[in-house]
Amino acid sequence: MSVNRSALPTTLYTAEQCRVLDRTAIERCGIPGFRLMQRAGQAVWAVISQRWPELRRITIVCGAGNNGGDGLVVAGLAWQAGVEVQLVVVGERYAERLRAEALEAWQWLSGFGVKAETWHPGVEFSGELVVDSLLGIGLSGPVRGEIANVIGQINRCAVPVLSVDIPSGLCADTGAVLGSAVQADLTLTFIALKQGLLTHEGVDFVGELLFDGLLLPDEVFEDVPVSAFRTDSEDLRELLPERPRSAHKGRYGHLLIIGGDLGMGGAPLMAAQAALRSGAGLVTLATREEHRLAAITRAPEVMCHGVEDADDIELLVARADAIVVGPGLGQQVWGRALFQAAIESGKPLLLDADALNLLAQDDSVGVGSDWVLTPHPGEAARLLETDVRDIQANRFEQVRELQNRYGGTVVLKGAGTLSCDGDVIHLCSDGNPGMATAGMGDVLSGVIGALLAQGLAPLDAARIGVLVHARAADICARHYGARGLLATDLVNTLPLAMNE
Incomplete structure (x- = not known):
């Protein structure tokens, strides 16, 4: 059996790239397609056996493609293990519509005592677990009709749901729900990690995400380009090594934070506190004079200056x-x-919040080479003169478009935050819903700014800053829960995330 489950890979692929990998394994490495299907089914059954060892009845819902073929293998393995199998197939003349490996799986299963029933509105799922093996990564249009009805019934189940490779109805490339999608409790994906599982709506539908490489040799991946990379602990350790005992504050950069017009003094202060907790040697805050006393009271480590105009920040x-x-x-x-003074400074620069809104309004600013832009979807929509729906429809495409138009490194915030410098995209799979609250972006700006000041390249500062920020939020959520999390809760947790 293929029990090759491992931590999630750091390489992400599109659906088309996954199909190329599959063909490469079959044609170049000589692995029969049905053998890969058997390995997938075995991997699913291994998870089921581990997670539900007392399982007596299972419902497996199969479409007519290769994803359905995986489910047919699971049905056979469950029957061999003595589990009562309810096999529900979707569509009339099901067996006649099967092709290639899925047909082989059907013929293999026919040797057992498993009976298939064709789905209709009166079918009741009897299993203690439902396996979604309905639609795979080839889905391109909206789910309609009978398939949508089947998905609806799966989602109404009062038992756990395991999706095979990808929740049916989810776009493997974008994470968008194509009409309707299965709400899985657990998804086991194979061969390569599909980028849509980790961003946009995908994160709400996959449940717990597991990976199995199906024992493919490394040569399968040699000639297939990677779509994006997932930032993980190894990147953090590589880019933020242990500091020498002889360290002093002058070695770790001086960050200037500019912001805080009247009534908005808290935002730059949160950024300043986050920057210090992220290892910056020195942090200066340039804000309204009216905010200075509150700032030094809250954070005496920050060098706070009240400024009235651009001339006041020249020395800073x-x-x-x-x-x-x-x-x-x-x-x-x-x-x-102050925005114009920062743009003209020639220093490594991070633009967030109203600086992004001003950038969207000013065509004269041009393209930056070493700046970092950190828009949320609303700010991204203004920068690209579109709407949030378009941004979210394909976040990978839109972060590339933002970088192409504005240069530098772009961080498109949201579930599965993306960092792009034009050559490569990095995704952060950490984080939690508690981060959807005011001030989180200000804290992130301080973290990334601190890493810029410490000399990290813009892309590295961005992707590591995003990771540290998300992991700090996860630490807080483990202690307090996600609901009610405050941006300032993260500040004291940042060193824990950074010094793991």
Whole structure:
């Protein structure tokens, strides 16, 4: 049996790339397609046996493609193990519609005592577990009609649901729900990690995500390009090695944070606190004079300056190794003047919040080479003069478009945050729903800004900053729960995430 389950890979692929990998394994490595299907079915059954060892009845819902073929193998293995199998196939003349490996799976299963019943609205699922083996990664259009009805019945089940490779109805490339999709409790995906499982709506439908490589040799992957990479602990350790005992603050950068127009003083202060907790040697805050006393009371480690116009930050800019501009900046005369001063500084720069809104309004700014832009979908829509729905429909495509138009490194925030420098995309699979609250973006700006000030390249600062920020939020959620999480809760947890 293929029991090759492992931690999620760091390489992500599109559906088409997965199909190429599958063909390569069959044609170049000589692995029969039905053998791969058997390995997939065996991997699913291994998970079921481990998670539900007392299982007596199982319902397996199969479509007519290769994903359905995987389910047919699971049905045979369950029957061999003495489990009562309810095999529900979708569509009239099911066996006549099967092709290639799925047909082989049907013929193999016919040697056992498993009886198939064709789905109709009166069918009741009798299993203690439902296996979704309905639709695979080849889905391109909206789910309609009978298939949508089957998905609806699966989602109404009061028992756990395991999806084979991908929840039926989910786009493997974008994570979008194509009409309707199975709400899985667990998804076991094979061969390569599909990028849509980790972003947009995908994160709400996969449940627990497991991976099995089906024992494919490394040569299968040699000539197939990777779509994106998943940032993990190894990247963190490589880019943030242990500090020497002789370290001093001058070695770890001086970050200038600009923002906080009247009534918005908290945003840049959260960024400043996060920057210090992320290892910056020195942090200066340039904000309204009215906010200075509150800032030094809350964070005496931050060097806070009240500024009235761009002239007041000239020396502060000269001393800084990197600049964050935007948190609480506003779009009035004060904010616009400071925004322009930051743009003209020539320093590594992070633009967030109102700095992004000002950038969207000003065609004269041009393209940056070493700046980092950190838009959420709404800000991204303004930067690309579109709407949020278009941004979310294909986040991978849109982060590339943002980078192509504005240069530098772009961080498209959201579930499965993406960082792109034009050459490569990195995805963060950490994080939780508690991060959907005010101030989280300000904290992230401080983290990334601190890493820029410490000398990391923009893309590395972005992807590591996103990871640390998400893991700090996960630590908080484990202690307090996700609901009610505050951005400031993350500040003291950042060192735990960074020094893992």
